[in-house]
Amino acid sequence: xxxxxxxxxxxxxxxxxxxxxxxxxxxxxxxxxxxxxxxxxxxxxxxxxxxxxxxxxxxxxxxxxxxxxxxxxxxxxxxxxxxxxxxxxxxxxxxxxxxxxxxxxxxxxxxxxxxxxxxxxxxxxxxxxxxxxxxxxxxxxxxxxxxxxxxxxxxxxxxxxxxxxxxxxxxxxxxxxxxxxxxxxxxxxxxxxxxxxxxxxxxxxxxxxxxxxxxxxxxxxxxxxxxxxxxxxxxxxxxxxxxxxxxxxxxxxxxxxxxxxxxxxxxxxxxxxxxxxxxxxxxxxxxxxxxxxxxxxxxxxxxxxxxxxxxxxxxxxxxxxxxxxxxxxxxxxxxxxxxxxxxxxxxxxxx
Numbered sequence: 001x002x003x004x005x006x007x008x009x010x011x012x013x014x015x016x017x018x019x020x021x022x023x024x025x026x027x028x029x030x031x032x033x034x035x036x037x038x039x040x041x042x043x044x045x046x047x048x049x050x051x052x053x054x055x056x057x058x059x060x061x062x063x064x065x066x067x068x069x070x071x072x073x074x075x076x077x078x079x080x081x082x083x084x085x086x087x088x089x090x091x092x093x094x095x096x097x098x099x100x101x102x103x104x105x106x107x108x109x110x111x112x113x114x115x116x117x118x119x120x121x122x123x124x125x126x127x128x129x130x131x132x133x134x135x136x137x138x139x140x141x142x143x144x145x146x147x148x149x150x151x152x153x154x155x156x157x158x159x160x161x162x163x164x165x166x167x168x169x170x171x172x173x174x175x176x177x178x179x180x181x182x183x184x185x186x187x188x189x190x191x192x193x194x195x196x197x198x199x200x201x202x203x204x205x206x207x208x209x210x211x212x213x214x215x216x217x218x219x220x221x222x223x224x225x226x227x228x229x230x231x232x233x234x235x236x237x238x239x240x241x242x243x244x245x246x247x248x249x250x251x252x253x254x255x256x257x258x259x260x261x262x263x264x265x266x267x268x269x270x271x272x273x274x275x276x277x278x279x280x281x282x283x284x285x286x287x288x289x290x291x292x293x294x295x296x297x298x299x300x301x302x303x304x305x306x307x308x309x310x311x312x313x314x315x316x317x318x319x320x321x322x323x324x325x326x327x328x329x330x331x332x333x334x335x336x337x338x339x340x341x342x343x344x345x346x347x348x349x350x351x
Contacts, residue, residue: 031302034061035068035081036167037204039102039285041224043081045316046309054308056301064203066165066191072096072288078302080288083167084191088265097291097340099333100266100284101306103255103323104222106171107246107281109208109231111217112138114151116232118245121146123237124272124280128180130218131159132187133197138216146237153216160210160219163200165191171283172220175271179280220281223251224320238280239272246279248321254282260329266336289341296343303337303350 033043040062047058061067065082072080073094086098108127110120122130126142129135135142139152162169170191177184187193199214201207204221208229211219223246226233235243244250254273260266270282287306293299310333314324325333337350 029055030057030059031079031298031305032059032061032077033068033079033081033287033302034063034071034077035288036065036083036285037062038065038083038104038106038168038171038222038283039081039322040204041222041228042102042313042317042320042322045320046305046313049313049316050305050308056305058305062203062205064162064164064191065167065170069165069288072290075290078289078298081285082288083283083285084170085267085269085284085286086265086288087267091265095291096288097336098266098286098288099336100260100268100325100329101287101309102317102325103251103270103282103284104224104321105246105251105254105279105282106168106175106220107223107226107233108218108220108236109211109226109233111211111213111215112153112155112232113215118233118235119150120232121235121237121243124175124179124239127236128176128183130157131161131176131196131198132180132183133159146243155216158214158217159195159198160207160214160217161195161198161200162192162203162207164202166203167191167283167285168204168220168222169193171271171281174269175281178272224322227321236280238276238278239274240276240278242276244277244279246321248318248323250277250279251282251321251323254278254280255284255323258284260332266333291340291342293341293343293349296347296349299341299343299349303341307334 043060051057065084068080068082071077136157139154173189173193177189201210204225207219208221208225211217212229233246235245237243253275254270258268272280310330317324338348341349
C-alpha cells in the first residue's frame with residue numbers, strides 16, 4: 001500500500017512552512033523610515049531600546065525632510081519624517097496623514113576661539129543680516145552693540161547652511177522670514193532656498209562638521225548636534241526682547257502655547273512664539289503615513305513603535321534636550337490613528 005505522504009516529502013513541506021514563517025517574521029521585525037535629521041539622535045536612542053525589548057529593528061535613513069517626503073510619497077519606506085509640516089491640502093493630495101512626534105530647538109552655533117557656548121548674543125535682525133551677507137565681520141558694530149566686553153575678532157564670517165532639502169532649514173528660514181522683511185522678500189521660507197552666501201553641508205551632521213572645522217564659522221543645527229559636537233551655541237533675542245539660551249525649558253516655553261487641537265492635519269509652527277523665556281527657533285518633527293495601508297500588519301508594527309516611544313521615551317528625550325509631546329496631544333494622535341488609518345478593505349488598523 002502506497003503512503004500518501006512519504007516521510008521525506010512531509011519533512012520538505014514542513015521545512016518550507018518554517019522557512020516561509022521565518023521570512024515573514026524577519027520582514028515584520030524591521031520597520032523602515034526616512035527623512036529629517038533633526039530627530040535622528042532621539043529616534044536612534046528609542047530604536048535601540050525598543051529593539052532590546054521587542055526584537056523589532058528600525059532602519060531609519062537620516063537624509064533630510066525633503067528626501068523623507070519623497071520616499072513616503074513613492075511608498076519606498078514604511079514612514080516618512082519631516083520637520084516641515086505638510087499643509088492639509090498637500091496631505092490630502094498624497095493620501096497622507098501626519099502627526100507630531102517630538103519637539104526641539106534649532107540653534108545657531110559658532111566657531112570663535114576664546115568664545116564659549118552661550119557667550120555671543122545675536123538679535124533677530126543681526127542673524128538675518130549675517131545670512132543675507134550684509135554683515136561679514138565678527139566685530140561689525142551691530143554685533144558689538146549687543147556684546148559689550150566680549151573679545152570679538154576682526155575676522156571674516158563664514159556662513160554655513162544646509163545643502164539638502166531640510167526641515168531644519170524650513171524652521172530656520174520660517175523664523176528669519178518672520179523677523180526680517182528683507183529675508184522674506186529676497187529668500188523666503190522653504191526646505192531648500194537660494195542662499196545669498198555661504199557653504200552647504202549635508203544634514204545636521206554636515207553643518208556641524210563644517211562649523212567644527214572652520215574658524216569664524218556660523219551655522220544652524222538641531223540642539224542635540226550642538227551638544228554632541230561640542231559646538232558653541234549662541235543667545236538669541238526673542239520677540240519679548242529678552243536674550244535667551246537654548247535649553248529644554250525654553251523650548252518648552254515656546255511650545256506651551258501650541259494649539260494642536262484646532263490645527264488641521266496638526267499643522268503647527270512654533271517659531272517666534274510669545275513668552276519671556278521662549279526660544280525663538282523651536283519646532284516639531286512630524287511622521288508621515290499613508291492613510292490606506294496595503295500591509296496592515298506592518299503598519300501596526302510602525303504604530304506600536306511610535307506608541308511605545310510616546311509612552312516610554314520621555315526620559316531619553318529630555319536627556320537629549322528634546323521636548324516630548326504632552327499627554328493630551330498623544331491621546332489626540334492615537335485617536336487620529338484610529339480614525340484615519342485603515343487597510344485596503346477600509347478596516348481601522350489601530351489599536
